Amino acid sequence: MAEELGRVPDLVEHNDLDQAVGLLLVYARRSCKRFVGEIVMLRGQLTNIQTEFRKGTISREEFHKDRSKLAMAVLELVDIFVEESGGADAGEKIESKDPADRKGIYISYAWADRAEVDLIDRVFERQGIMLMRDKKEVSYKGDIREFMQKLGDGGAVVVIVSDNYLKSKHCMHEALMLMAHRDFIERVYPIVLNTAARIYDSKQSIEYIDYWEKQVMRLNEKVRTLKNIANIDRIYADVNRVQRIRDAIDAFMNVIQSRNCLNYDDLVRAEFKPVIDAITKFAQGPTP
Numbered sequence: 001m002a003e004e005l006g007r008v009p010d011l012v013e014h015n016d017l018d019q020a021v022g023l024l025l026v027y028a029r030r031s032c033k034r035f036v037g038e039i040v041m042l043r044g045q046l047t048n049i050q051t052e053f054r055k056g057t058i059s060r061e062e063f064h065k066d067r068s069k070l071a072m073a074v075l076e077l078v079d080i081f082v083e084e085s086g087g088a089d090a091g092e093k094i095e096s097k098d099p100a101d102r103k104g105i106y107i108s109y110a111w112a113d114r115a116e117v118d119l120i121d122r123v124f125e126r127q128g129i130m131l132m133r134d135k136k137e138v139s140y141k142g143d144i145r146e147f148m149q150k151l152g153d154g155g156a157v158v159v160i161v162s163d164n165y166l167k168s169k170h171c172m173h174e175a176l177m178l179m180a181h182r183d184f185i186e187r188v189y190p191i192v193l194n195t196a197a198r199i200y201d202s203k204q205s206i207e208y209i210d211y212w213e214k215q216v217m218r219l220n221e222k223v224r225t226l227k228n229i230a231n232i233d234r235i236y237a238d239v240n241r242v243q244r245i246r247d248a249i250d251a252f253m254n255v256i257q258s259r260n261c262l263n264y265d266d267l268v269r270a271e272f273k274p275v276i277d278a279i280t281k282f283a284q285g286p287t288p
Helices: 003-013 017-031 033-055 060-085 099-103 111-126 140-154 169-180 194-200 202-225 233-258 264-269 273-284
Strands: 105-108 156-161 188-192
Touching: 003 017, 003 060, 017 033, 017 060, 033 060, 060 233, 105 111, 105 169, 111 156, 156 169, 156 273, 169 233, 188 194, 188 233, 188 264, 188 273, 194 202, 194 233, 202 233
Parallel strands: 105 156, 156 188
Antiparallel strands: none
């Protein structure tokens, strides 16, 4: 990802929206030209509200409200650029450069499920498959480039789907990043823990949609209680991210269901052989 694009969220967080829009425009002109017009319009809107505030035609509260909306629009564009570029530098496509690179497998999981992940890790290691895993959850700001780079380098992802995973903002953000990858279906190897077995039942899986819907509502309600909405661009961006999880979780669960995963207890008894066999085939690459 270009350096200027990576700096934009920090600039927004530190209320330097003018420079954030400027850097976003530089990136768009080089790599995403179809967004140039939209960013120029955002810059014009920012200039207008700054002028109106200085003239006293809009109140401080109106200024900060309009400015927060523009900041959220800027962060949404950053997300779009990241997803379109696959998290790599502008113009680069994420793909394995060598068949050997496909042997590295990334694992996406909730930290609360580390006992199960430790077991899976040991079984896979005995079969010569090294799982690339983080020892702690990473924050939203830090994970986009790192996660997408690992996805590109590792070639495939074992997703440990659990109740904890489906209710974690960090994990579901990773899931959204996975879904944005062009080879999502080919690269994902889900293992569904017993705590998430309800995703196979439509009536019960609605509970997860309801969970994220309530998270959106609670955040919105909290925002509405604020008397002063100045300098809350990060909060608006967070509301938007949670809303995207709410909108995408059903599609994510549908993909997991479609993979016809074995019951977790059966996988443990089989020492995860079906998953290991599938990953081994993937690691070997296409048959000549």
